[in-house]
Amino acid sequence: MMVELCFALEKQGISAFRFDFSGNGESEGIFQFGNYLKEVDDLHAVIRHFTAANRVVSTIIGHIYLENLFAGGNVVVLYASLHHDIKKVINVSGRYKMDRGVEEILGKNYLERAKKDGVIEFKSITGLLLRATYESIMERLNTNMHKAGLKIDPACSVLTVHGSVDEIIPVEDALEFAKIIPNHELKIIEGADHRYDKHRGELASVVLGFIRDDKYA
Numbered sequence: 001m002m003v004e005l006c007f008a009l010e011k012q013g014i015s016a017f018r019f020d021f022s023g024n025g026e027s028e029g030i031f032q033f034g035n036y037l038k039e040v041d042d043l044h045a046v047i048r049h050f051t052a053a054n055r056v057v058s059t060i061i062g063h064i065y066l067e068n069l070f071a072g073g074n075v076v077v078l079y080a081s082l083h084h085d086i087k088k089v090i091n092v093s094g095r096y097k098m099d100r101g102v103e104e105i106l107g108k109n110y111l112e113r114a115k116k117d118g119v120i121e122f123k124s125i126t127g128l129l130l131r132a133t134y135e136s137i138m139e140r141l142n143t144n145m146h147k148a149g150l151k152i153d154p155a156c157s158v159l160t161v162h163g164s165v166d167e168i169i170p171v172e173d174a175l176e177f178a179k180i181i182p183n184h185e186l187k188i189i190e191g192a193d194h195r196y197d198k199h200r201g202e203l204a205s206v207v208l209g210f211i212r213d214d215k216y217a
Helices: 002-011 036-052 072-082 102-106 110-117 134-142 145-150 172-180 200-212
Strands: 059-065 088-092 119-123 129-133 157-163 184-189
Touching (some): 072 088, 072 145, 088 200, 102 119, 110 119, 110 129, 157 172, 157 200, 172 184, 184 200
Parallel strands (some): 088 157
Antiparallel strands (some): 119 129
16 A cells, blocks of 8 residues: 555655565564554654755655554654654554554453563464564553654644544544644545555545645545
8 A cells, every 4th residue: 555655646746765664564673563662763764864865854654554563653643742853744544542453463361471471472464473572562552642642743734544444443543633633634534444445546645635735635
């Protein structure tokens, strides 16, 4: 989905750079469950790289994918709460309530098992064997998106996009972001699931409109 979105931006003359966080996708490193602050650091390093090359990074876009293992939507919101060098943030299907969805990934009594054994092994949607430590699970559970949203500079415009029939993260999470982020727009795409399989054109249109300050449907 993000590849297609980048292509759509580039067709409109907007330069886009897409990357996977350390240990995820095509990037090197070891996957760490709930590794949000490290991923914020990854994003900050990318932005500093382009800034040093005299390239202006005006907008950051994040989307949670692969059964909410890789939390791009949350990372861009957390980034904006910690760094005030971005004008626009696009949170695509981000999670507000961080305790939800963990049991679906790690199984029942995950916290007790992780505390006892130190680590839980689980498989990603693609069948890759991954590990979650007790510490990494606690990092996720202790990540407070409410506090993060309140800390975003009002000068930073935030767009939250969410599918109305998202099967991974309920649309109610998007409504919670809308309540707390100071300078916020909310766009619910009717009929869209978490991956926007049948609504990617509409998603691209919404994203383009927000970046360009155009009115979108």
